[in-house]
Amino acid sequence: MKIGFDNDKYLKMQSEHIKERIGKFDNKLYLEFGGKLFDDFHASRVLPGFAADSKLQMLMQLADQAEIVMVVSADDIEKNKIREDLGITYDLDVIRLVDEFRSRGLYVGSVVLTKYAEQRSAILFRKRLEGLGIKVYHHYLIPGYPTNIPLIVSEEGYGKNDYIETTRPLVVVTAPGPGSGKMSTCLSQLYHELKHGVRAGYAKYETFPIWNLPLDHPVNLAYEAATADLNDLNMIDPYHLKAYGVTTVNYNRDVEIFPVLNAIFTKIYGSNPYASPTDMGVNMAGNCIFDDMACREASRQEIIRRYYQAVAGVAEGKREQDEVNKIQRLMSQENLSVNDRTTVIPAHKRAELTDGPAAAIELSDGTIITGKTGDLLGASSAALLNAIKVLAGIPHESMILSPESIAPIQKLKTQYLGSRNPRLHTDEVLIALSVTAANNDEAALALKQLPKLKGCQVHSTVILSDVDKKTFKKLECDVTYEPKTDKIK
Numbered sequence: 298m299k300i301g302f303d304n305d306k307y308l309k310m311q312s313e314h315i316k317e318r319i320g321k322f323d324n325k326l327y328l329e330f331g332g333k334l335f336d337d338f339h340a341s342r343v344l345p346g347f348a349a350d351s352k353l354q355m356l357m358q359l360a361d362q363a364e365i366v367m368v369v370s371a372d373d374i375e376k377n378k379i380r381e382d383l384g385i386t387y388d389l390d391v392i393r394l395v396d397e398f399r400s401r402g403l404y405v406g407s408v409v410l411t412k413y414a415e416q417r418s419a420i421l422f423r424k425r426l427e428g429l430g431i432k433v434y435h436h437y438l439i440p441g442y443p444t445n446i447p448l449i450v451s452e453e454g455y456g457k458n459d460y461i462e463t464t465r466p467l468v469v470v471t472a473p474g475p476g477s478g479k480m481s482t483c484l485s486q487l488y489h490e491l492k493h494g495v496r497a498g499y500a501k502y503e504t505f506p507i508w509n510l511p512l513d514h515p516v517n518l519a520y521e522a523a524t525a526d527l528n529d530l531n532m533i534d535p536y537h538l539k540a541y542g543v544t545t546v547n548y549n550r551d552v553e554i555f556p557v558l559n560a561i562f563t564k565i566y567g568s569n570p571y572a573s574p575t576d577m578g579v580n581m582a583g584n585c586i587f588d589d590m591a592c593r594e595a596s597r598q599e600i601i602r603r604y605y606q607a608v609a610g611v612a613e614g615k616r617e618q619d620e621v622n623k624i625q626r627l628m629s630q631e632n633l634s635v636n637d638r639t640t641v642i643p644a645h646k647r648a649e650l651t652d653g654p655a656a657a658i659e660l661s662d663g664t665i666i667t668g669k670t671g672d673l674l675g676a677s678s679a680a681l682l683n684a685i686k687v688l689a690g691i692p693h694e695s696m697i698l699s700p701e702s703i704a705p706i707q708k709l710k711t712q713y714l715g716s717r718n719p720r721l722h723t724d725e726v727l728i729a730l731s732v733t734a735a736n737n738d739e740a741a742l743a744l745k746q747l748p749k750l751k752g753c754q755v756h757s758t759v760i761l762s763d764v765d766k767k768t769f770k771k772l773e774c775d776v777t778y779e780p781k782t783d784k785i786k
Contacts, residue, residue, distance in 0.1 A: 298661075298752060301591030302346035302582075310581040312358045315500075318579055319362070319466050321570070322498030325490060327483040328579070330471040331503040335397060340504050342775065343519045343596040344582065352504075356469065357401060363467040364406040365398055367391050368477045371410045371419035380474055388422045390473040395431065406463055407432035411478030414438065434459035436478065436485060443481075443557045450564040455488040475527070484558075488565055498570070501551070501577045506531045508545045508575050509583040515596035517546060518627050522603035525620040537573035545575040598754075600627055601638045605777035609760060612780030638777065640756035643667055648758040654783050656680040658774070659754040660688065670720070670783075673703050677757055677765045678726040684753070688746035689739070697740045702729050723768035750774055759783040 319326040332340075334352050341349045348354065356363060370378075373387045380390050395405050408426055410419050413435040423433045436458040439449050448454045461482075468486070470479045483499050490497040505520035517531050534547040536555055551574040558577075562569035571577050586592050604624045610616030628634070635641055640657040643665045647655035651669040656676040658666045666687055668680025682698065691697060706725055710716040721729065727747075734741035750772045757778035761769075769776045 298345045298595060299588065299591040300346040301586055301588035301595070302344040303585045303587050304346055304348050304351055307347070307351060307582060307585040308355050308358060310584060311355045311579070314579050314581050315355075315359065315467065315502075316362075318498065318500050323496045324466045325463075325468070325495050325497035326466065327468045327470055327486050327497060327499050329479045329483050329499070329501045330469050331479070331501065332505070334394075334471060337504070338773075339519075339523055339599070340582075342602075343516050343599050344586065344592055345595045347582075352502075353401065356403060359467060360402055360404070362465055363469055364404045364463055364465040365469045365471060366406055366461060366463070366482070367395060367408045368411055368470055368472040368479050368482050369408065370477050371413045371416045373474075373477065374410075374422050375416040375418045377418075378474070387473045387477075388418075392426075392429070394471075394473065395429075404465070405431070406465075406468075407434055407461055409434045409436055409459075409461060409478075409482055411436045411482065412438050432462075434461050436482060443554065443561075446557070446560045446564055450488060450561055455485040458485045458489070460489040460493075461486055480554075484561055484565075487562075491565060496566070499577070500579045501574075502579050504580055504582055506546045506548055507583040508534070508547060508578055508580065510546065510586075512546050513630070515593045515600070515631060518631065519596040519599040519603070520548075522600045522624045522627050525603070525607065525623040526616065534573050534575045537575040540572035545573075547574045547578075551577075597631055597633055598638065600624065600631065601633055601635060602775060602777055604628060604635065605638075605756075605779075609778055609780045612760065612782075638754070638756065639663075640665065640754050640777075644756045644758050654757065654759040656755065656757040658684045658750075660684065661749065661753065673700060673707075673720060674726065675718075675720045675722060675762075675765070675783075676759075677755075677761060677769075678721050678723050680755070681723050681750075681768075682726055682730075682743075684750065685743045685746040688749050689742045691739050691743060695739055697737065697743050698726065698730055698733060702733050722762060722764040724764055727768070747772060 336349050337352060338349055341347045369387055369391050378387045380387060383390065391408060398405050408431055410423060410433065413419060426433050439454045441448055470483050472479050487497050487499060506517040510517055512531055512533060521529065521531055530549040531546055532549055532552060534545045534552060537543060537545045555574045559569045607616055607621045607624055611618055611621055640659050644655050644657035644667065647667040647669055653670040654676045656668050658680050666680060666684040668676050668683050670676045671679060686697065703721060706721060706729060707719040711719050730740055730744055734744050753774045755769055755774045755776045759779060759781050761778050
């Protein structure tokens with residue numbers, strides 16, 4: 298993929314801008330951190346050149362000034378809410394994130410349990426955190442939030458929340474997922490800090506939509522596609538346009554909540570330091586795009602990928618048709634077809650020729666490799682094996698995985714583990730290949746090519762098994778598949 302984003306410039310500009318914002322207040326800034334701090338693959342796809350851990354790298358540049366406050370809703374803990382991309386509950390993800398931050402030398406000051414009402418699971422979680430030496434604070438539901446401003450900004454509102462003791466000028470407030478209460482936690486702290494004689498500031502760090510790109514720029518449209526399930530809409534920030542006569546982009550929830558935030562800021566401070574939702578943001582990503590066409594094309598591909606994700610989700614009973622409809626409108630707006638994804642047509646052609654499921658992989662140089670369903674391998678496994686052979690320069694007719702090495706695995710699957718499908722999945726192929734590599738130089742060479750699959754595009758003519766999805770995800774391939782079921786899973 299052609300690079301279009303300057304990651305080094307981004308890290309420098311972003312950290313400097315945050316330092317500048319800290320200086321505008323009493324050397325105390327609460328920074329609401331939206332999106333993913335780790336593995337932000339959406340950003341790296343639509344802004345080619347953006348490192349998936351850029352936000353984390355930026356924070357590490359501010360490590361001596363920053364501390365992290367993790368926020369999680371007690372209701373989400375009680376309901377065992379799952380983070381879908383990882384398949385773990387929010388409470389476990391909080392502990393995972395704390396460990397990740399600390400392993401990188403970042404200081405985690407505390408965890409805040411929002412919407413706290415002495416839920417049994419929340420109490421047990423608090424005890425677990427305290428057993429790990431982590432400070433825990435409680436924030437409570439406020440009747441009429443967020444519109445009952447007199448109650449919210451009072452001793453019976455924010456005043457009832459625990460005051461979070463922090464020691465550093467930059468307090469990064471983050472969470473395992475949306476709806477955890479990050480913004481409310483920040484505003485509560487502003488109220489308490491003023492009581493302690495500190496006029497602290499608040500800012501919001503969201504990568505998308507990018508405020509200084511046009512509303513209909515594909516990068517911003519790709520964000521709408523990515524959040525189609527949340528009904529987020531990009532829109533012109535009317536407050537910024539009125540205040541400065543400058544057109545900027547924000548999203549509907551921030552624009553809708555701004556009058557409330559304005560009232561809360563005014564109630565706490567007597568005035569609002571921000572004239573618009575855009576003013577509150579600290580995102581410099583738009584200033585670091587150096588090849589606009591590369592980012593536009595990457596974003597168009599992301600919209601198609603999100604469409605396939607949505608239609609497959611409907612077929613699997615995990616998503617709503619409204620999500621598909623919204624992304625279809627975005628595709629029409631950009632005059633996009635699924636055939637604009639380079640791996641789609643080759644996969645379908647191979648399926649037609651073989652009268653069975655097929656898969657296609659696009660390598661980094663644009664080469665398309667296909668795989669068909671056979672007696673020994675599924676289509677994805679065949680395509681994966683063919684791809685690493687090409688990368689290794691191994692002739693197609695060379696048998697780097699012999700039938701003799703596959704047969705014992707098939708026997709294990711069908712006779713002992715009760716599987717109806719004797720064909721090897723991608724993980725089983727890689728295990729068989731690693732065993733073969735001990736005595737086969739070509740197999741060993743092929744195995745070494747796996748890192749080169751990072752960022753490659755994959756398309757399957759049938760819904761992938763969970764195993765194949767996970768394998769391609771670990772290889773950091775971008776995968777799509779048709780909403781059709783293979784007869785034998």
